[in-house]
Amino acid sequence: EPEVTQTPSHQVTQMGQEVILRCVPISNHLYFYWYRQILGQKVEFLVSFYNNEISEKSEIFDDQFSVERPDGSNFTLKIRSTKLEDSAMYFCASSEGVRDHEQYFGPGTRLTVT
Amino acid sequence: AQKVTQAQTEISVVEKEDVTLDCVYETRDTTYYLFWYKQPPSGELVFLIRRNSFDEQNEISGRYSWNFQKSTSSFNFTITASQVVDSAVYFCALSEAEADSSYKLIFGSGTRLLVRP
Numbered sequence: 001e002p003e004v005t006q007t008p009s010h011q012v013t014q015m016g017q018e019v020i021l022r023c024v025p026i027s028n029h030l031y032f033y034w035y036r037q038i039l040g041q042k043v044e045f046l047v048s049f050y051n052n053e054i055s056e057k058s059e060i061f062d063d064q065f066s067v068e069r070p071d072g073s074n075f076t077l078k079i080r081s082t083k084l085e086d087s088a089m090y091f092c093a094s095s096e097g098v099r100d101h102e103q104y105f106g107p108g109t110r111l112t113v114t
Numbered sequence: 115a116q117k118v119t120q121a122q123t124e125i126s127v128v129e130k131e132d133v134t135l136d137c138v139y140e141t142r143d144t145t146y147y148l149f150w151y152k153q154p155p156s157g158e159l160v161f162l163i164r165r166n167s168f169d170e171q172n173e174i175s176g177r178y179s180w181n182f183q184k185s186t187s188s189f190n191f192t193i194t195a196s197q198v199v200d201s202a203v204y205f206c207a208l209s210e211a212e213a214d215s216s217y218k219l220i221f222g223s224g225t226r227l228l229v230r231p
Contacts, residue, residue: 033218042223043159043205048216056216091159098217102149105159 002026004106006092012112013082021077021109023092031095032075033103034067036060036088043091049075082113116141118208120222127196128230135191135225137206143167145211148182148189149219153203162204165189166211196229203227 005024013019025032034046047057049067057065066078075094079086089110093103117140127133139148150162163173165182173180177194193200203226207219 031217035219043207043219043221045218045220048218050216056218058218089157093219095217098215099211102161102164103219104161105151107158110157 006106006109010110016081019079023075025094029094029096033093034077035091038088084113087113116220118222120225122225124226126228130195132194137189139187139208143210143212147209149207150191151205198229201229
């Protein structure tokens with residue numbers, strides 16, 4: 001069964017460093033999302049991406065964040081200068097469509113900023 | 115404003131008990147979707163069900179059942195004859211479907227279910 005994959009599973013970085021989180025969505029999916037979950041809290045929407053552009057972003061998704069689909073398979077989230085409060089689990093999700101379609105989530109990348 | 119409320123932070127039951135997880139949502143849209151996801155201790159998010167706002171029929175899948183009531187803006191989830199493997203955090207989520215929507219998911223804060231042997 002096709003699944004969303006994410007790498008790395010765990011990333012440790014120092015404050016101020018740039019990180020890139022990678023996702024490979026399910027191959028026939030057209031809509032892509034990033035969410036984050038601070039430990040013990042709820043899952044929060046960051047950004048949605050369709051047709052090679054951002055379709056919506058949350059207040060969390062400030063200028064330090066960017067997303068890219070550099071080729072036909074990868075979908076990346078970049079954090080330019082990490083802060084302690086960026087420590088969280090980051091989930092990528094993809095969906096074949098939007099109406100009557102569910103989002104399938106990857107296993108997540110745990111980002112720890114020290 | 116869109117909002118999902120899961121008032122039960124944590125529920126503990128003994129195996130084989132039935133348990134209901136509550137979910138109340140707020141939206142101004144007339145077209146929307148409701149979801150339940152399971153997050154086991156391993157951390158991944160597992161899709162359980164999707165309902166659209168025009169379909170108020172209750173659904174049963176094995177030991178799981180869902181009760182959608184638009185009149186009370188609720189979408190409750192019942193596990194019958196709970197098992198230890200049901201122990202997880204369960205999230206209810208809302209997706210609005212009006213024009214220009216990105217269909218992002220708005221999650222509740224989750225209910226941690228502990229099923230004791």
